[in-house]
Structures are given as structure tokens and as C-alpha cells.
Amino acid sequence: MQKVAVIGAGKMGAMHAKAYAAMPNAELVAICDPRLDAAEELARTNSTRSFERIEQALREVDPTVVDICTPTPTHIDYIKTAAAAGKHICCEKPLARSISQAMEAARLCEEAGVTLFVAHVLRWFPEYRRLRDLIAGGVIGETVEVRTTRCGKARPGVDHWFSNLQMSGGVVLDLMIHEFDWLRSCYGSVRRVYGKGLYNSHIPDIDYALVTLKFDSGVIAHVEGSWARPSGFVTSVEVAGTEGLLHFRNTESKALTIERKHKGGECSEDITPPNMAVVDPYNQELEHFIGCLDAGITPDVTPEDAIEAVRICEAALRSITTGEPVTLA
The missing domain is CATH 3.30.360.10 (Dihydrodipicolinate Reductase; domain 2)
Structure with missing residues (x-):
């Protein structure tokens, strides 16, 4: 069972949260958003916990997966935090705003030994x-x-x-x-x-x-x-x-x-x-991602695909x- 924390309580975060909440092999354990009221509302909808910062969620609910649905310029920092904590990562497209950030994101995940999946739906x-x-x-x-x-x-x-x-x-x-x-x-x-x-x-x-x-x-x-x-x-x-x-x-x-x-x-x-x-x-891509984690295989969208x-x-x-x-x- 993969425990998932979704970062971002906007449109894409809501879609991803709904998909995870319905999966038999995933548990939605957290919604994180600096706009705490938005995080709380989406968490109530999906019967899970809300946090203002991802660091809080990492400490208190210990997810195995972090799903990033935030504005593009913030992706790299969230990836750094999640990879350093040893969490598998799903990141909404684009992986990053620049090619240098995209390559850094892939490198950090490879060095941490975690899966990086970019949601090219x-x-x-x-x-x-x-x-x-x-x-x-x-x-x-x-x-x-x-x-x-x-x-x-x-x-x-x-x-x-x-x-x-x-x-x-x-x-x-x-x-x-x-x-x-x-x-x-x-x-x-x-x-x-x-x-x-x-x-x-x-x-x-x-x-x-x-x-x-x-x-x-x-x-x-x-x-x-x-x-x-x-x-x-x-x-x-x-x-x-x-x-x-x-x-x-x-x-x-x-x-x-x-x-x-x-x-x-x-x-x-x-x-x-x-x-x-x-x-x-959206359900199918996230089911694919979680299924690949469970099976220990590489998802269809690789970090290299996202970089290119x-x-x-x-x-x-x-x-x-x-x-x-x-x-x-």
C-alpha cells in the first residue's frame, strides 16, 4: 500500500487526490498547501489530513509518495525535499521551468534511489x-x-x-x-x-x-x-x-x-x-504509476522523457x- 501526500490544493491537486483516494492500493494521507484553508477544504472532501508545509506531512504521516501539483517554478524545491526524504515522486508536467532544473531534478532522484514520474497525461x-x-x-x-x-x-x-x-x-x-x-x-x-x-x-x-x-x-x-x-x-x-x-x-x-x-x-x-x-x-496514469511502484518497474514516462x-x-x-x-x- 502506497501512502500518498499531494502538494497543491488547486485543480490538478484535486484531480490527483480524488484518484488516489479511490485506489485500492493507495492511501491518500495528506494534502499540503501554503494556503491552509484550501488544503483543509480538499482534505475534508477526501477524508484525509491537511498541512501547510510538506515538511510537517513528512514528519507526521510519513508518506511513501509525494505528488507535486504546484506552480512550475516551485517543482524543483519540492522535488529536492521529497528526494532527500527518500520519497517516490509524481510531478505534474512540466518537470521544471528550465532544462537545467529538469536535469537537476532527475539527478537528485537517481542519487536518492527514488522513482521520478512526470504526469504527461x-x-x-x-x-x-x-x-x-x-x-x-x-x-x-x-x-x-x-x-x-x-x-x-x-x-x-x-x-x-x-x-x-x-x-x-x-x-x-x-x-x-x-x-x-x-x-x-x-x-x-x-x-x-x-x-x-x-x-x-x-x-x-x-x-x-x-x-x-x-x-x-x-x-x-x-x-x-x-x-x-x-x-x-x-x-x-x-x-x-x-x-x-x-x-x-x-x-x-x-x-x-x-x-x-x-x-x-x-x-x-x-x-x-x-x-x-x-x-x-488522469486515473489511469496514476494507477500506472502506483502499479509500477508496487511491481518495482520503471513507469512509461521516464525522467529522460520529461527532460527532453x-x-x-x-x-x-x-x-x-x-x-x-x-x-x-
Whole structure:
């Protein structure tokens, strides 16, 4: 039985706490937040204890796992504290605000002998899992190019920290990192990054970026992210291959389709996963993490995966700032 302390009583902390509270092989033993009233409210909802500081929870309830759901710039300090105490760690994406902090986090966990799992939840969304399986299975031949979008409205966060792009990294680190990690899981290493966007435009509560990735495999991906939608959340993926096209859009009734080339023309087929509307990907990723701890195996998202996702984000922001492409070593 893994004993879990969740740090952060905001939206993601509440989702993670609910998931752990429902697991048969986990016990939610603490909610920690400097805003003690928020910690107390979430703790009451989940019938557990509340703390203002993680150090208090470590002393009094001795968790085996610390789950970090706090603003990005705070991740590294919480990871230092948890790793030094010998606790396994789940950290919300992104792992850190900078590549140097991400590498330090991974090093500290390795030296402490604890598992570091970064919650890149897109890998557990059924439509994206189905897409990845179809790509790997070669149903559209070899991938040539990919286009993705992830668009919503800006979230305020505690003290409006999302609006401070130097803290949050804007849409690149908040939204587009989902696609960067998922695309790496499909196509491997990224060679070059080129981006355009509003990162340095200082427009209140609006950000936008369009980033092109060139993979070592030759695949080209165009990744779009936006905080400019007044309402609603739109995601889409289009994968063009030598033998056909995969298309997903979350607002369409036939959300996932495949178009295949034939000698007599083309045909389109609805291949939307039947369980798409009922699967909770947040529950599934955390069940995977706890299951890996119980089994003593490495989770599907490794520290190296999380580091590379931050590396791509950092390169994208540098490209947006300088106007030049960035080649990754």
C-alpha cells in the first residue's frame, strides 16, 4: 500500500487526490498547501489530513509518495525535499521551468534511489493511445508529416501565475508540451525546432505559438497552441502517411477517422475508441504509476522523457524570441 501526500490544493491537486483516494492500493494521507484553508477544504472532501508545509506531512504521516501539483517554478524545491526524504515522486508536467532544473531534478532522484514520474497525461487519453498504436502498426504507411492543435483560454492559477509567462512559459510549457512529449513517444528524437508566437508580446491573458519540429526520422510536425479562445477547448491531430491519413478532432462526433488510399479512390472509416468518453486518463496514469511502484518497474514516462519535453519547450521559446531555428544536440 502506497501512502500518498499531494502538494497543491488547486485543480490538478484535486484531480490527483480524488484518484488516489479511490485506489485500492493507495492511501491518500495528506494534502499540503501554503494556503491552509484550501488544503483543509480538499482534505475534508477526501477524508484525509491537511498541512501547510510538506515538511510537517513528512514528519507526521510519513508518506511513501509525494505528488507535486504546484506552480512550475516551485517543482524543483519540492522535488529536492521529497528526494532527500527518500520519497517516490509524481510531478505534474512540466518537470521544471528550465532544462537545467529538469536535469537537476532527475539527478537528485537517481542519487536518492527514488522513482521520478512526470504526469504527461496525454499518453493515457484513449484517442491518443489509439493514434500511437495505429502509427506504430503502419496502417497509413510511413508518417510524412503531422499537424496538431491545442487551444483554450488562459487559466489564472494561484496569484495569476499563469499570466506571468516568465514563470509559466505560456502556451508552450502549459499546453504544447503535451504534444511534444506524445510526438516524441511516436517518432523519437527531435533534431530541430522553429517557432513563432506571442511569447514576448505582453498581451494580457493571451498567448499563441506555432512550432515546427523536425525529427531525426525525417518526420515534420507542426504544433499549434493558443490561449485565445473565449470558451471551449479544442484539440486536433492530423497524421499524413504514405498510405493514408489519420484525423482526430475532439469536437466532432466521429472524433477519430482514417482515410486510406486505394486504386479505385479513397475511403474513410470511423475508428473512434468506444471507451473514449468513459475512460479517465488522469486515473489511469496514476494507477500506472502506483502499479509500477508496487511491481518495482520503471513507469512509461521516464525522467529522460520529461527532460527532453522541457528541452523542446526551451528551444521553442528561444526560437520564438530570436526568430532563428534551434538545433538540438
